[in-house]
Amino acid sequence: MQQIAQGAEAKLFQENEMILKQRFEKTYRHPLIDNILRKQRTRQEARILEKLSAASFPAPRLSDFDDKRMEIRMQQIEGPLMKDVLHEKHAEFSREIGRRIAELHNKNIIHGDLTTSNMILAKDTSQINFIDFGLSFTSDKVEDKAVDLHLLKQALESKHHLIFEECFNHAIDSYTEHSENGASILERLQKVESRGRHKAKK
Ligand SMILES: Nc1ncnc2c1ncn2[C@@H]1O[C@H](COP(=O)(O)OP(=O)(O)OP(=O)(O)O)[C@@H](O)[C@H]1O
Ligand SMILES: [Mg+2]
Missing domain, CATH: 1.10.510.10 (Transferase(Phosphotransferase) domain 1)
Structure with missing residues (x-):
């Protein structure tokens, strides 16, 4: 798995035309709050991606998500930012x-x-x-x-x-x-x- 980006909250990896987005711990937050936030954002991102594919809106298709590992797997969109x-x-x-x-x-x-x-x-x-x-x-x-x-x-x-x-x-x-x-x-x-x-x- 190759890391392609690291944002403020997540690391992104690429593997077989899929992208894995993993939200890492933020040590400046209280661990309980950090867990709640990461869980919420992981779920929310997954939920919205599902809605968007149902509506054929151009966004990555969700493959799966895991709100314990705080990660989502989605289609890789190839092309420039x-x-x-x-x-x-x-x-x-x-x-x-x-x-x-x-x-x-x-x-x-x-x-x-x-x-x-x-x-x-x-x-x-x-x-x-x-x-x-x-x-x-x-x-x-x-x-x-x-x-x-x-x-x-x-x-x-x-x-x-x-x-x-x-x-x-x-x-x-x-x-x-x-x-x-x-x-x-x-x-x-x-x-x-x-x-x-x-x-x-x-
Ligand atoms: N589905 C995808 N296909 C191709 N490239 C992607 C995809 N998702 C993310 N990337 C690449 O990874 C970079 C960071 O991803 P993203 O913007 O989702 O994370 P982030 O900025 O860390 O997000 P957050 O605001 O959740 O912390 C993007 O700018 C893009 O270059
Ligand atoms: Mg971003």
Whole structure:
């Protein structure tokens, strides 16, 4: 088994076109709390991946999970991370990202960590696949959807500074076209952002 990545919470291994994601102990947390959190995130990620495959949403298919070993096994999506290719066709990719987020939100799935490191441009289908659903949850609240978009905006701004405004505008246009409730969510996004600005001034 070959380790391919280590994130903040998990180590990822690749074996026979499968990915094993193993959440390791965080020693700065109390062991009981750490166990609860890792169990929750492992289960939640598995549950959401199952929902997404049932809906044919482009995300890895779940193979199995074990909430004692804190691991999930899923399909490997081959291809570059969106963070490394966004600039190549930024308008088209940003529109696709916006449309896919609208599809998630229409199913009341909040991703929770929308960054271009959590998206892979699949080599075989040329579709943008979403990964890393450990912080995902279900909610029909306009607020949760707006915050999800706000996180995307911040991620674009920090990692794709030169094209970020264009990218975010394309993503939002396409989000609005495909969202069932786009107008209220965008209105809330404005409020979320003005809250952020007030906080920054303090
Ligand atoms: N199904 C997959 N197919 C291909 N590569 C993957 C897959 N899942 C994860 N990866 C690779 O591993 C990296 C880290 O995975 P992931 O984002 O799920 O973990 P993380 O950032 O540590 O997550 P967490 O927020 O749960 O701590 C990804 O950026 C990607 O390069
Ligand atoms: Mg990640």
